[in-house]
Amino acid sequence: MNYSELYESQVKSYCRSFPCVFDKAKGSFIFSDSGDKYIDFFDGAGALNYGHNNDYIKDKVIDYLSDDGIIHALDMFTAAKESFLEKFHQSVLSKLGDYKVQFCGPTGTNANEAALKLARKITGRTTVFAFTGSFHGMSLGSMSVTSGVEIRNSAGVPLDNVVFMPYCAGSGFEFDTLDYMENILNDDHSGVDIPAAVIFETVQAEGGINVADIEWLKRLEHICEKYGILTICDEIQVGCGRTGDFYSFERAGIHPDLISSSKSISGYGFPMSILLIKSKYDIWEPAEHNGTFRGNQIAFVSAKAALEFREKNNLKNEVERKAVIISDFLEKELLPLNSEISFRGIGMIWGVDFSKIDATGELTHIIASDCFKKRLIIERAGRHDTVLKIMPALTIEDDVLLEGLEIIKASAIDSLTKIR
Numbered sequence: 001m002n003y004s005e006l007y008e009s010q011v012k013s014y015c016r017s018f019p020c021v022f023d024k025a026k027g028s029f030i031f032s033d034s035g036d037k038y039i040d041f042f043d044g045a046g047a048l049n050y051g052h053n054n055d056y057i058k059d060k061v062i063d064y065l066s067d068d069g070i071i072h073a074l075d076m077f078t079a080a081k082e083s084f085l086e087k088f089h090q091s092v093l094s095k096l097g098d099y100k101v102q103f104c105g106p107t108g109t110n111a112n113e114a115a116l117k118l119a120r121k122i123t124g125r126t127t128v129f130a131f132t133g134s135f136h137g138m139s140l141g142s143m144s145v146t147s148g149v150e151i152r153n154s155a156g157v158p159l160d161n162v163v164f165m166p167y168c169a170g171s172g173f174e175f176d177t178l179d180y181m182e183n184i185l186n187d188d189h190s191g192v193d194i195p196a197a198v199i200f201e202t203v204q205a206e207g208g209i210n211v212a213d214i215e216w217l218k219r220l221e222h223i224c225e226k227y228g229i230l231t232i233c234d235e236i237q238v239g240c241g242r243t244g245d246f247y248s249f250e251r252a253g254i255h256p257d258l259i260s261s262s263k264s265i266s267g268y269g270f271p272m273s274i275l276l277i278k279s280k281y282d283i284w285e286p287a288e289h290n291g292t293f294r295g296n297q298i299a300f301v302s303a304k305a306a307l308e309f310r311e312k313n314n315l316k317n318e319v320e321r322k323a324v325i326i327s328d329f330l331e332k333e334l335l336p337l338n339s340e341i342s343f344r345g346i347g348m349i350w351g352v353d354f355s356k357i358d359a360t361g362e363l364t365h366i367i368a369s370d371c372f373k374k375r376l377i378i379e380r381a382g383r384h385d386t387v388l389k390i391m392p393a394l395t396i397e398d399d400v401l402l403e404g405l406e407i408i409k410a411s412a413i414d415s416l417t418k419i420r
């Protein structure tokens, strides 16, 4: 029994899957207070793309703290913000096009709230299209565009002004989902208003690692342009290099009107959340989306260092190389275990789907728990959590990556025999 068990609210969640007290962490390892060493395939739900306590980033943060750099400044001009914006523009923004950066409240969901508000303000419309299988956060606006029934039920109020369209993958629809969407938009008897925006992930992470293909993303953008609908791309989990490019939509050559970015944007696990806005749509009044913690100065320092680290270490190539290691392993070692297992993914986010063997999620629960016993931290995703989510740090060493994958294999073998 620890103090968290005694005093922390029932709302706690991840500690239930990983029941021990963590103390230290380095790279792709987390250590418990009793000294046990775990390989981390969870990666702070995508907030630790550069690994735990990355030395390059840490040194810059320590220097800033030692120098009494300003820590809290709301959204005043600061040297740390200036340096971040200069680097972010040089490394990322200048390649994307003409975007402004809005600093939002510290979590990802606040960037999505800002995006939804702004899209409605720009267009004067109220409805938004979201996709089946989506996850966008736990505040009311973000929940309204999130598909999972348990999340939606927790809102306590109707989550309206949203229409769900079938996503291109993972939803079980066999038809062309964009044909369907276009038909709805075209049909003056569809009963559905033209929306202000379409909010989408290019890879649904919580939704079960559903990867949208390039043609689908291009066509989605094309349809939105045709009907004057804004595109909001949620890059919160799969951005910041996870799929190879800095932002996951870049592979499709599209230019979303609004881009929400958080989690690994600070590079060190510090809270930070931004919304990128095409300049012509930056029509906010001053303070129209305000907040005390918009502009975490330490996060600006670490975010700049993270971009430098990414370039110095050629992380895009590293991700592409390690993607092959993961997919080869899954194909050669996991698929032969049972013909009903499948896998999918891109870059360094992969899902192993056990739903055809057990649609209730019991099997993946057994496997993930067994992985934890074997010292691997791994989460589940998708419908009824039937997909094991492989999401290591982009910096993970090859041998550690393979060690973690071997643990998944061993746990799958043990667990499959248990449910037979």
Ligand SMILES: Cc1ncc(COP(=O)(O)O)c(C=O)c1O
Residues within 6 Å of the ligand: 045, 106, 107, 108, 109, 110, 112, 135, 136, 137, 138, 201, 205, 206, 234, 235, 236, 237, 238, 262, 263
């Ligand atoms: C795609 C996506 N959007 C939004 C969020 C919400 O981010 P936060 O938990 O920081 O509010 C998440 C969190 O997992 C996410 O994966």
